[in-house]
Amino acid sequence: MSESGPSSGRPWPYASPGIPDEWFERIPGIPLSPREVRVLMLSQLRLSCRLRFWDIGAGTGTLPVEAALLCPTAPIVAIERDEEVAELIERNCRKFGVTNVQVERGSAPECLADLADDPDRVCIEGGKALAGILHSVWPRLKAGGRVVAVTSTLEGLYRLTEGFAELQARQVEVVQAGIYRLERRGAQQAFMALDPTFVLSGEKI
Numbered sequence: 001m002s003e004s005g006p007s008s009g010r011p012w013p014y015a016s017p018g019i020p021d022e023w024f025e026r027i028p029g030i031p032l033s034p035r036e037v038r039v040l041m042l043s044q045l046r047l048s049c050r051l052r053f054w055d056i057g058a059g060t061g062t063l064p065v066e067a068a069l070l071c072p073t074a075p076i077v078a079i080e081r082d083e084e085v086a087e088l089i090e091r092n093c094r095k096f097g098v099t100n101v102q103v104e105r106g107s108a109p110e111c112l113a114d115l116a117d118d119p120d121r122v123c124i125e126g127g128k129a130l131a132g133i134l135h136s137v138w139p140r141l142k143a144g145g146r147v148v149a150v151t152s153t154l155e156g157l158y159r160l161t162e163g164f165a166e167l168q169a170r171q172v173e174v175v176q177a178g179i180y181r182l183e184r185r186g187a188q189q190a191f192m193a194l195d196p197t198f199v200l201s202g203e204k205i
């Protein structure tokens with residue numbers, strides 16, 4: 001199969017996750033989980049087609065798109081408070097030909113009450129109130145469910161670690177991803193660091 005890029009308009013034709021960042025449609029200033037971190041997050045989520053997945057603070061929509069390509073019949077909800085960004089998620093879903101992502105417009109945790117069915121998997125990426133969202137989502141999470149939360153700040157790391165402990169989550173893992181990409185600088189090449197990111201995960205008993 002020939003290479004397929006963002007200009008071709010063809011969806012990702014591979015079984016592997018890890019769509020290059022530049023294949024997604026972007027809005028300037030709206031962050032995106034870099035491919036390498038996204039793959040780690042997908043691994044920690046342990047998705048399957050049977051499991052309902054909420055992505056809270058879905059941004060550009062990279063995670064729901066990748067999740068939907070891996071699990072085309074899983075019920076996936078992308079939760080995003082910014083209307084312009086919610087439309088971006090829908091465009092990226094169309095671009096990659098995924099049809100099982102519902103975009104929920106609203107601010108978490110308040111908007112979670114509008115979602116009828118409880119999740120098996122939750123990713124928390126949005127906002128400063130990550131720990132508050134973790135506490136709000138935990139009662140909704142099904143037994144045996146998993147939460148993956150991402151932060152790049154020390155405060156976020158502290159509050160999320162504390163939150164998982166207060167909730168008596170099991171199998172808690174914290175991974176720090178330090179990613180360096182080789183880039184050209186004039187006549188030379190150098191490794192450029194992406195923001196170090198902490199990926200936390202825990203399960204509900």
Ligand SMILES: C[S@@+](CC[C@H](N)C(=O)[O-])C[C@H]1O[C@@H](n2cnc3c(N)ncnc32)[C@H](O)[C@@H]1O
Nearest residue numbers: 032033057059060061062080081107108126127
């Ligand atoms: C870091 S971006 C997520 C990027 C995403 N991982 C991706 O790769 O496309 C965080 C997003 O969360 C949204 N957000 C922040 N706080 C939120 C909240 N309380 N409820 C819903 N969305 C929120 C922001 O509007 C932003 O688009």
